[in-house]
Amino acid sequence: MLDLSHVELVFNTRFTKMRQQKGQLRDYSSGIATFDGFVYLVGLKGVHLLSMASWQERIKSLMKQNLYVEAIALGLSFYDNTALAQHRLPHDPAARQTAVRDFLINIIDTYADLSIASNSDVDATVDNPALHARFLAIVQLVVESCLAINANDFLFSTIFDKLSLHPIACGVFFESLRPLILDDKVDSLPPAVMKMFVEHFKEQNRPDIVEECVIRMDVTTMDIHQMVSLCWEHKLFDAMIYIYNQGMNDYLTPLREMMQLLQASIRARSADVIAGGALHQHLDEQELELGYKLLLYISFCLAGRAFPRGDIPKDRVRRVKWEVYRFVLMQHGEQQETTTYPHLRALLQFDTKEFLNVLAIAFDETDLVANPDPSGPALPSRQVVVESLLFVMVKDNKGKNMTFTPEQVCHLFTFIARQVSRHDNIISVDRTLFDQVLRRLTSTDAGRKDEQEQALLDLLDAGGLAQFDVEKLLTSCEQAGFYMVCERVYSEQQRYADIVPCYLRDPARQHLVFPFIHRCLKQQYVPPSEAQKIKEATVDHIEDFVRISAQDTAKLILACFNPQLMLFAQRLSSTPELFYQFLKSVFHLRDRAPEGTDYNLPAELEEAFIEAMCRDHPTEVYNYLKTHEHVRIEQCLVLTKRYKLTDATAWLLERKGEFLQAYALIRETLLTQLSQYNLAFEQVEKMLTRQEQAGEPLQDPDPDPREPAIKAFRKFLDVVLDMLQRCSRRMPDQKERRSIWCKTLEVLIEFQQIMRTKLRLTGGDYAHVMNRHMKEVVRQMAEFVDPPAILHLIMSGGAMSDRFDDIRDLVTGMLETYNYERTQLQTTNAIIHNDVYGLLQNRQRALRHAYPSAWRCNLSNRRLYGADAVDDDIIMFRSGQCTYLSSLPRVPRRFRKNKQDTTDIQGHHNVKALDRWIDSTQSDVSYLHLLTEQERSQHASAWDDEPADPHAARQQAALDRLRVWENHVGRAYDAQVKPKPRAMETPAVLKPRRRLKLNVTS
Structure with missing residues (x-):
C-alpha cells in the first residue's frame, strides 16, 4: 500500500x-x-x-540499507521462484536461475568481505564466544546460500580463501560443513579443503567426526596417504575400510590388517582365559569394537554389500566373496603360525555365536554350491566350511589345543543342526560327533550347568534331536540334571507323565508342575492313556507336591481329582504335618470359593482335619469351630474331649444347649488361668522382697513375667465373656443367667481378696489390673443382670465392702455405663421417630398416585403405552379405568359457559367444561385424574410387557365398558345432541395439552 x-x-x-x-x-x-x-x-x-522496481533494484535497495541478510533471502526467493512481483526477471527457469545465481554470487562475495573486515580487528587468538557466534551466523548463511544456488565452486574457492585467513572463521566453516555432509548435501570437497578439514578436527582431537564424514564423501578428492595414516593412528576402522574399498578397490587389506590386530589381542591373553570362554571379559573397549567391526565387515562382504552402505559392484561380488572365504578358511597363516586355520580360530575364539550367525546368513546365499560356476572363482561349498569348523572346534580341540568350552562347541552343533535341516542332503555330519558334544556338555562341573543346558536346548530346537540316540540322551541329561532337556524330549515323544518327575527334581521349576498337570488334564491334546499315567504319577508324588506348595496342591486336587480326595488324604496320613497342611489348604479354598461352587467334601474328611488340628495345633481349634458351624457336634465333641481342649469343648456344649456344663468347663480353666496369673505376681513379689532385704533399690525384673501372664489371662477372659454373652441370650431362665455371671464375678473378687494378703509390694499393681478386669465383667454383666444385684454382690464381698477405694472404680463404671446406655436409648428413639414420620410421608405420597388397572383405553381399545400409543392425554377414574381424552363423548353444550370453555376440536374437550360436566352427573364417577408425564413413564415398562388380547375380544370388552360408562353419566346428556358411541374408531391425534390433575367431586 x-x-x-x-x-x-x-x-x-x-x-x-x-x-x-x-x-x-x-x-x-x-x-x-x-x-x-x-x-x-x-x-x-x-x-x-x-x-514498479525490478528484482535487481529491490535487492540493491536492501543492500543500500546494509540489509545483506534480507537481500540474500530475497535473492534466494527469486531463485526458487517463490517471490512475488518478479518484475523484469526471465520467464525461462534456467535463464532465471542463472541470472539470479550470478547476481547473488556478487552479493555473497561482498557480504563476506564486509563481515570479515568488520571483525578483523578482534584478537582471534583469545577465546571469544561472541566472535565465534557472529562468525557462525555469517558462515552458515554464506554456506547454505551457496549450496542453495549450486555455487559449490565459488564456495570452496573464493569464499574459502577469504575465510581461511581468519582462524575462527575457518574453524566455523569446517564445523558448518559437518551437518551438511551428514545430511548428504555435500558429497565431495576439493583436496586442499579436505586436507585442511582433516587437519582441523585432528588438532581438536576429534577424529571420530572425520570418520563419520569420510564414509559419506567421494574418496577421489581425498589424500589417500593422509587418510590411511589417520585411520590407523586413531583406529578409524569404518573410514579405513571405506577408503580401501572405494578408493583402491581393495577388500582384502582391511580384513588382513584388522585380523592381525585381533590375533595380537587374543595372544596377549593367557591360555586359561581363552579356554574358559571368558575372553570378552578380558578385552578392552577398543578391542571389542575391532572384533565386532571385523565380523560386521565379513558379513557385508559375504552378503555382497559395500561397507558401510550400498552394494559391491556386480562384477566384483563373486571375487570379493572368494577372497573373504579364502582368507577366513586359510589353513596356515602368512606368519607361519603353528596352529591350523589361524584366522577361523581367532574369529571363533572371539565370539563363536556371532561368527556362526554371520556364516548362517552367508549359507542362505545360492553361491555356495558343490559345483561352482566355472565363469568365476570357485567358492567353497557348505560342506567344506562345516568340516573346517568341526576340525577347529572338535577334532583339534584336545589337550593343549583345547581352547573352546562345551557351550561354544554346542553353539557350533546348533548351527550345524539348523543348516542340516535347511539344506538336507547337502551337509552330512558324523553322528558320533554329536555324541561327543553330549558327553562334554554333561560331564563337566556343575558351575556352568545352566549355560550348558541352554546350549543343548538350542541344539535340540535347531533340529538336533534327530542326531542323537534318544535313550542315551535322556540318561545323560538325567544324570547331569538337565531336566529341561528331558522335558523337551518327553514332550516330543508325547510321554507327558514322565515330565512330572522332571519338574519335581528341578528346584528352580518345581512350582510349574501344577499348571502343567492342570493343562494336561483339562485340555484335549493329551491321550487318555497318558492322562491316566499323569493321575497315577500325581498320587505317587503327592507328598512332594505338598512340600512344594500345599495351597497349589489343594487347588490342583479340587480341580482335577475331587472324587479321589480321600485317596490323597490316606496317602498323606503317614506324614501328619503334610496331612494337616494339605487339608488346611483344601478347606481354606472351600470356604473362599465363589457362591454356587460346591466341592462336596465329606464330613469325615473335615473331622480328620479337626483331629489333626487338635493334635498338632490345638490353639487353632476354637477359632475354627467358631467360624464353621456346619460341623457335626457329637463327633467333634469326642475329639476335643480326647485332647482336653476346654474352650473348644465348651463351645460345642454351648451349641448343643448344655450351657451349664459348658460354663462349668470354662470356669475350671478360668481358675487355672487365675492361678498362673497370681503365680507371676508372687514371683515378682519374692524378687522385690529379696531386693528390699538386701538393701538394694527396688526394680522390676526385665523381662517382667507379669506381662505375658496378664495378656494370656485377658485373652481367655474375653473367651469367657463371649461365651457368657451367647449363653445369656439363649438361656430362658433368668436365675441361671444371673448365676453364671455372678459366679464369674465372685471368682475374680475372691482371688483379689486372697492376693491382697499375699502381695505387700506389688499389691497396688495387682489391684489396678484386677479392677480393670472386673470393670469389664461388670460392664457386660449389666446387660443381663439388674444393677442392684450387681451392687449387692460387690458390697457383700467381705473385705472389699470395708474399703470404698476397692469398689469405687466398679461403681463409677456402672454409673458411666448407665449414662451411656440412657443417651444411646434417647438417640435411638429420636432416630426411630424421624424414620417413622418419613415413612408415613412417603406412604401418603405414594397413595396419591394414580395406578391404572389396564394397559389399553377402555373406550377405543388403543394402547396407552408403547411405540404405537397415541400422543394424547389420558383420563383415569377412581376405579382405575383409563381412557384417552379424545375418546370421551362430546360435552353437552350447556356446560360450555364462555369462549375459553367452548374450545371443542374434533370431539376433544376443554378441561374446565369436562370438570363441570362430570361434577353435574351425580354418578358413581366421583374421581377423575389426568395422568402426568411422570406417572405415564412409571407404568410404561410394566405395561409394555403385558401380552395383547385377540382383537375381537378387545373390541367386545371395549363396547361393554362403553355401555357401562354411558349408564353412569347418561343422565347428563342432551338427547338431541348425544352422539353415537365411537369406541372402536381411531380419533385424530392431537398434540398433548398441559398435564393437569382435576379435583372432581360428586
Missing part, C-alpha cells in the same frame, strides 16, 4: 457536488493515467511518475 497524500491529486468538482448529500466521494479518474509500465499522477503542484 502506497501513501499518496503528499501528491494532492486533482479530482472532479462537479462529481463531488452531485454526490455531496450522499457522502464525501471524489472522482480522481481524470488525474491518473498509465502508459508503458508507468503510472502518471496529476497533483496540484506537479505531475508524478510511478513505476
Whole structure:
C-alpha cells in the first residue's frame, strides 16, 4: 500500500457536488493515467511518475540499507521462484536461475568481505564466544546460500580463501560443513579443503567426526596417504575400510590388517582365559569394537554389500566373496603360525555365536554350491566350511589345543543342526560327533550347568534331536540334571507323565508342575492313556507336591481329582504335618470359593482335619469351630474331649444347649488361668522382697513375667465373656443367667481378696489390673443382670465392702455405663421417630398416585403405552379405568359457559367444561385424574410387557365398558345432541395439552 497524500491529486468538482448529500466521494479518474509500465499522477503542484522496481533494484535497495541478510533471502526467493512481483526477471527457469545465481554470487562475495573486515580487528587468538557466534551466523548463511544456488565452486574457492585467513572463521566453516555432509548435501570437497578439514578436527582431537564424514564423501578428492595414516593412528576402522574399498578397490587389506590386530589381542591373553570362554571379559573397549567391526565387515562382504552402505559392484561380488572365504578358511597363516586355520580360530575364539550367525546368513546365499560356476572363482561349498569348523572346534580341540568350552562347541552343533535341516542332503555330519558334544556338555562341573543346558536346548530346537540316540540322551541329561532337556524330549515323544518327575527334581521349576498337570488334564491334546499315567504319577508324588506348595496342591486336587480326595488324604496320613497342611489348604479354598461352587467334601474328611488340628495345633481349634458351624457336634465333641481342649469343648456344649456344663468347663480353666496369673505376681513379689532385704533399690525384673501372664489371662477372659454373652441370650431362665455371671464375678473378687494378703509390694499393681478386669465383667454383666444385684454382690464381698477405694472404680463404671446406655436409648428413639414420620410421608405420597388397572383405553381399545400409543392425554377414574381424552363423548353444550370453555376440536374437550360436566352427573364417577408425564413413564415398562388380547375380544370388552360408562353419566346428556358411541374408531391425534390433575367431586 502506497501513501499518496503528499501528491494532492486533482479530482472532479462537479462529481463531488452531485454526490455531496450522499457522502464525501471524489472522482480522481481524470488525474491518473498509465502508459508503458508507468503510472502518471496529476497533483496540484506537479505531475508524478510511478513505476514498479525490478528484482535487481529491490535487492540493491536492501543492500543500500546494509540489509545483506534480507537481500540474500530475497535473492534466494527469486531463485526458487517463490517471490512475488518478479518484475523484469526471465520467464525461462534456467535463464532465471542463472541470472539470479550470478547476481547473488556478487552479493555473497561482498557480504563476506564486509563481515570479515568488520571483525578483523578482534584478537582471534583469545577465546571469544561472541566472535565465534557472529562468525557462525555469517558462515552458515554464506554456506547454505551457496549450496542453495549450486555455487559449490565459488564456495570452496573464493569464499574459502577469504575465510581461511581468519582462524575462527575457518574453524566455523569446517564445523558448518559437518551437518551438511551428514545430511548428504555435500558429497565431495576439493583436496586442499579436505586436507585442511582433516587437519582441523585432528588438532581438536576429534577424529571420530572425520570418520563419520569420510564414509559419506567421494574418496577421489581425498589424500589417500593422509587418510590411511589417520585411520590407523586413531583406529578409524569404518573410514579405513571405506577408503580401501572405494578408493583402491581393495577388500582384502582391511580384513588382513584388522585380523592381525585381533590375533595380537587374543595372544596377549593367557591360555586359561581363552579356554574358559571368558575372553570378552578380558578385552578392552577398543578391542571389542575391532572384533565386532571385523565380523560386521565379513558379513557385508559375504552378503555382497559395500561397507558401510550400498552394494559391491556386480562384477566384483563373486571375487570379493572368494577372497573373504579364502582368507577366513586359510589353513596356515602368512606368519607361519603353528596352529591350523589361524584366522577361523581367532574369529571363533572371539565370539563363536556371532561368527556362526554371520556364516548362517552367508549359507542362505545360492553361491555356495558343490559345483561352482566355472565363469568365476570357485567358492567353497557348505560342506567344506562345516568340516573346517568341526576340525577347529572338535577334532583339534584336545589337550593343549583345547581352547573352546562345551557351550561354544554346542553353539557350533546348533548351527550345524539348523543348516542340516535347511539344506538336507547337502551337509552330512558324523553322528558320533554329536555324541561327543553330549558327553562334554554333561560331564563337566556343575558351575556352568545352566549355560550348558541352554546350549543343548538350542541344539535340540535347531533340529538336533534327530542326531542323537534318544535313550542315551535322556540318561545323560538325567544324570547331569538337565531336566529341561528331558522335558523337551518327553514332550516330543508325547510321554507327558514322565515330565512330572522332571519338574519335581528341578528346584528352580518345581512350582510349574501344577499348571502343567492342570493343562494336561483339562485340555484335549493329551491321550487318555497318558492322562491316566499323569493321575497315577500325581498320587505317587503327592507328598512332594505338598512340600512344594500345599495351597497349589489343594487347588490342583479340587480341580482335577475331587472324587479321589480321600485317596490323597490316606496317602498323606503317614506324614501328619503334610496331612494337616494339605487339608488346611483344601478347606481354606472351600470356604473362599465363589457362591454356587460346591466341592462336596465329606464330613469325615473335615473331622480328620479337626483331629489333626487338635493334635498338632490345638490353639487353632476354637477359632475354627467358631467360624464353621456346619460341623457335626457329637463327633467333634469326642475329639476335643480326647485332647482336653476346654474352650473348644465348651463351645460345642454351648451349641448343643448344655450351657451349664459348658460354663462349668470354662470356669475350671478360668481358675487355672487365675492361678498362673497370681503365680507371676508372687514371683515378682519374692524378687522385690529379696531386693528390699538386701538393701538394694527396688526394680522390676526385665523381662517382667507379669506381662505375658496378664495378656494370656485377658485373652481367655474375653473367651469367657463371649461365651457368657451367647449363653445369656439363649438361656430362658433368668436365675441361671444371673448365676453364671455372678459366679464369674465372685471368682475374680475372691482371688483379689486372697492376693491382697499375699502381695505387700506389688499389691497396688495387682489391684489396678484386677479392677480393670472386673470393670469389664461388670460392664457386660449389666446387660443381663439388674444393677442392684450387681451392687449387692460387690458390697457383700467381705473385705472389699470395708474399703470404698476397692469398689469405687466398679461403681463409677456402672454409673458411666448407665449414662451411656440412657443417651444411646434417647438417640435411638429420636432416630426411630424421624424414620417413622418419613415413612408415613412417603406412604401418603405414594397413595396419591394414580395406578391404572389396564394397559389399553377402555373406550377405543388403543394402547396407552408403547411405540404405537397415541400422543394424547389420558383420563383415569377412581376405579382405575383409563381412557384417552379424545375418546370421551362430546360435552353437552350447556356446560360450555364462555369462549375459553367452548374450545371443542374434533370431539376433544376443554378441561374446565369436562370438570363441570362430570361434577353435574351425580354418578358413581366421583374421581377423575389426568395422568402426568411422570406417572405415564412409571407404568410404561410394566405395561409394555403385558401380552395383547385377540382383537375381537378387545373390541367386545371395549363396547361393554362403553355401555357401562354411558349408564353412569347418561343422565347428563342432551338427547338431541348425544352422539353415537365411537369406541372402536381411531380419533385424530392431537398434540398433548398441559398435564393437569382435576379435583372432581360428586
